[in-house]
Amino acid sequence: MKRAIGIGLLGLGVVGSGVAEVLVSKADKLAEQVGALLVLKKVLVRDVNKQRMAKLKPHVLTGNLAEVLSDPEIDIVIEVVGGEHPATEYIRQAITKGKHVVTANKEAMAKHGYELLSLAEKNNVGLRYEASVGSGIPLIATFQQDLASNDISAIYGILNGTTNYILTQMAQQGLDFPLALRQAQELGYAEPDPANDVEGIDAAYKLAILSSLAFHAQFDPQDISCQGISGLAAQDFRYAREFGYAIKLLAIAKRDKDTVEMRVHPVFLPEDSQLAKVDGVYNAIQVEGDLAGTLVLYGEGAGALRASSAIVADVLTISKNIYRGVSNVLEVQLNQKLAIKPMLNLETRYYFRLNAVDRPGVLAQISKVLGDNSVSISSVIQKESDPLARTAELVIMTHSAKEEAVQKALGELRQLAVVNEVVSFVRVEG
Amino acid sequence: MKRAIGIGLLGLGVVGSGVAEVLVSKADKLAEQVGALLVLKKVLVRDVNKQRMAKLKPHVLTGNLAEVLSDPEIDIVIEVVGGEHPATEYIRQAITKGKHVVTANKEAMAKHGYELLSLAEKNNVGLRYEASVGSGIPLIATFQQDLASNDISAIYGILNGTTNYILTQMAQQGLDFPLALRQAQELGYAEPDPANDVEGIDAAYKLAILSSLAFHAQFDPQDISCQGISGLAAQDFRYAREFGYAIKLLAIAKRDKDTVEMRVHPVFLPEDSQLAKVDGVYNAIQVEGDLAGTLVLYGEGAGALRASSAIVADVLTISKNIYRGVSNVLEVQLNQKLAIKPMLNLETRYYFRLNAVDRPGVLAQISKVLGDNSVSISSVIQKESDPLARTAELVIMTHSAKEEAVQKALGELRQLAVVNEVVSFVRVEG
Structure with a gap:
């Protein structure tokens, strides 16, 4: 039995500082649970001379990764550097050095999860990543353990708090995207370069991680079809409400025999569905x-405290096992062969909004293009939007149609002389 | 390494049959996860001659508990008999015989959880009970593992699907309690004797279990203050809506230093809160x-499949550990000394509905009683309810007040000659 469990922390940004704070301030309670003290031995930082939180002793800080990884008293390495490089290499090296690893890194786990988990199994150490998706919402362990008896047919996730905050502001305040984004940036909910969030890339990483757990298979996040929210405008939310829907950026994985639909894009969700009611920076996952x-499962999906909840829980699980002399290895079972279903094979309902010339016969031309492509219209709203320019706004909801047919029809609509622009395009879910 | 893991099943009612069905129909998938076959060796039933599901071989059935517990090939015993006796004794005997136990029994775990968990620890076996609260919603493991780093300050649970179904019908269809109950009974959502559900006893068992995990302490479910839903009428839901609330039967545990508020009763919940939107047979727990x-955490809290999800997940966890040669013992950490805060010390807002004589000065008399007890009124609705009998319906919402003062005031109101009846009484939460 170990009397103390040594911890190395890689990264002391917002999340890293939160984790350090929790490890120090809750030291007694954590020790009581484990049966041994958890001691923060070393913290890798970029600049050891920068002013840090008061509770960290200066000699704990180091600028040298090898000092952390070669410390024989460090049992567990927490990686909160983030991003693909060099974090993935850090994780790999820590595992190879026989350290258990806890990471919050969605990009590393989405892109290299199988390799890293296999490496951990080979090196007889644990690799846990509860914080990588949904922060403090219990998701990874839920799939690994509580849902292990289930065949999962679908996952629907609001997995990105930044975009959900922006969409909520657009819906509730009637803001257009650029203004809602600027507000989110001013509040610190969006990064100066927001592409990863608003284009759905962050959500796609998380979807890849959850899907690999749900379906016991490997997925490359780059194969996930992604559409962001920057094309939406305030009036799309008004039309959505008229039709009885909310607009959310949803990450969707649906199993159909040996294929899985995987996609991240804005959707129209019936306003009485559970996920439609998830507002602000909250995340939620429907399984x-x-x-x-x-x-x-619903909760806040970001922030230093929320991430610390999951990271320290993972540290506790590993520590209890170390203390009890129990293996931390989780057998990697990603042996299912599942192909991602091509996006063009999707069948669902669609909403689109067009800017068209306002003169007789325009709707007939547009309807004909859709009809010729077997896309059947369920509702049309036409509004005279600019009397001077003689343009009209046309909103169309379709019956269930094939994505391939819809894309072909949209291409042809864009060619029509009477159509100025296909302004927005949203799939309907549920 | 074991080549097969033997399972004994105690009880073959609705849940037991569901579990047997899953173990048989998913045998290959479960074996693949564990690395060993899970074999249903023996099933304890009351009548071995009764017609059973086709997939169970007749020699598997037995009417004799000893045959299950003394079978050396049985590693895990699943208890789905339900109720306190004899199920508690069955669990105790199984543990003493060195069997790992999986149970769905909220009453046994609420009343005897500490003793049974300690006994399991002493006998070096696992005792898991994920299905006992919220059925397939991951709750037990969530507290044991994912939330282990947290200090929990409060739990709010819609923990009983039967009462939530009845309340939803009352709210949406405008039904009174007796009719809504009868409908629930006809649909099989309520038992012929519904007392355990509608009086909040079932929810109190579940709250005791969750609270012991959340606060690391022992609680006797009999110490939990309980008020059922049978006193509510259709118009209470109408008034609730007028004030912007939904009515839910909530199980509440709130920590305040060394005491915990624990109570189960109907509450007015702000209609835009997450729990207010949980309708029908669904359960949800806010932590x-x-x-x-x-x-x-939201899901269906009852039914054979839902319970099987959790029970078989527990069986998988134990089986994987057996296969890997890892201990299944969970250290019992219920060492916190926490007292249940007396209900009379509660401070919250209150709703009550009175039937009073309809004549001048009545409201003045009622207001004076409340005022004299320092209970301050925030809103009053008075309606002439029966012109012939000259009675009026009076609805009062209070500002925050002490339960003790409110109860004293209600007692005095009942003594007033102008008050015919205090018809309903609901606390406000949030």
């Missing part, structure tokens, strides 16, 4: 299992 | 943690 039925 | 923030 459909053959035994558990519909589950929804 | 407040210092690190994780607000989490809400």
